[in-house]
Amino acid sequence: MTSPSTNSDINALMEVLRRLREGGGCVRPAEAGPLDGLGLDTIYRSIDGRICLKSLVPLALKVLEAGGDPLKVSLLLTWRDFEVLVLEYLRRSGFTCAHSVRFRSRRFEIDVLAADPISRVGLAIDCKHWSPGYSKSWKLREVAGRHRLKVERLCSVCGDLRSGHQVLLEAREFVPVVITLTDAVRGFINGSFIVPIRYFRDFIHNLRYYVDLLSDGEGFVRNLCCG
Numbered sequence: 643m644t645s646p647s648t649n650s651d652i653n654a655l656m657e658v659l660r661r662l663r664e665g666g667g668c669v670r671p672a673e674a675g676p677l678d679g680l681g682l683d684t685i686y687r688s689i690d691g692r693i694c695l696k697s698l699v700p701l702a703l704k705v706l707e708a709g710g711d712p713l714k715v716s717l718l719l720t721w722r723d724f725e726v727l728v729l730e731y732l733r734r735s736g737f738t739c740a741h742s743v744r745f746r747s748r749r750f751e752i753d754v755l756a757a758d759p760i761s762r763v764g765l766a767i768d769c770k771h772w773s774p775g776y777s778k779s780w781k782l783r784e785v786a787g788r789h790r791l792k793v794e795r796l797c798s799v800c801g802d803l804r805s806g807h808q809v810l811l812e813a814r815e816f817v818p819v820v821i822t823l824t825d826a827v828r829g830f831i832n833g834s835f836i837v838p839i840r841y842f843r844d845f846i847h848n849l850r851y852y853v854d855l856l857s858d859g860e861g862f863v864r865n866l867c868c869g
Contacts, residue, residue: 651676655705656714659698663718668694680704699726706731712839713774716823721771725753728769728821728842732756735846737765740807746799750792757813763849764813764865766793767821768834774823782827782836786820790833793818793863800867815862817853819845830856 654676661669674693677685682704684696695701702715702723716724725741733739737756744751754767768789770782793816800810818834825838835852837845845852853861 652705652708652710655701655708656710656718659701659705659715659718662695662698662701665692667696667698668692677701697723697726699723699730702727703730703734712842713823716771716839717774719771721769724771724839725769728767728839729754729756731842732765732846736760738809738812740809743796743807745796750795752792752796755807755809755813755816757809759812761850762812762814762868763862764809764816765819765846765849766796766816766863767819768792770820770822772823774825779827782820782822782824783831786818786834786836787832789820790818790863793834797863797865797867810865810867812868813865814868815864817849817861818863830861833860835861 658669658673658676661673668688669692671691671693677693680701682695682700684700686694686696688694698719702719705715706712716727719727729739729741732754733756737758739757740755742751742753743755752766753769755764756767757764766789768785770785797816820834820836821842822828822836822838825840828836828838828841835845835856853859
């Protein structure tokens with residue numbers, strides 16, 4: 643099926659997504675019409691006859707592919723689904739990805755690691771599903787600084803991670819990125835890029851441009867795990 647592109651189609655899918663969120667992942671059959679033909683492989687029928695999705699992420703991706711607002715879609719997801727949404731979007735964009743990579747005796751964790759197998763540039767992402775009205779810029783700046791240090795540790799001491807995560811073998815360098823709902827703060831701050839989800843698609847498609855423009859090349863962390 644071709645992804646819907648009209649506002650009415652997008653709004654219909656958004657309404658189903660909202661009802662699924664409110665209904666714990668399930669809706670009545672009469673409310674599930676827009677799901678027909680989407681080819682989602684996570685649909686099942688509950689014992690009480692409702693139509694359910696094992697995960698809202700595949701539907702959320704369909705809405706994004708149809709041209710839906712990334713912020714509005716992300717607000718209907720849990721923080722964990724928000725991470726998976728970012729992961730799956732990158733995977734569909736051709737990146738090699740890993741989710742919840744822990745290291746240094748599990749003290750540190752990167753929500754999403756992704757590597758472009760062609761350019762061999764990687765993204766090390768921290769996802770913050772905070773309220774879009776969150777305006778404490780000092781907190782985001784603090785998060786950005788901590789994330790940079792965490793990425794530097796990952797890239798300098800790999801240990802046994804390489805055998806379990808192909809992405810570490812593919813990226814020559816990683817760009818530290820913090821993905822947020824709020825757009826109160828954005829840009830290259832304390833060694834990391836703070837990117838509101840609304841601008842994420844543009845950021846990854848023009849990654850080299852933004853790294854050179856905003857960070858003077860300092861946005862890259864050399865990955866000693868590669869090779």
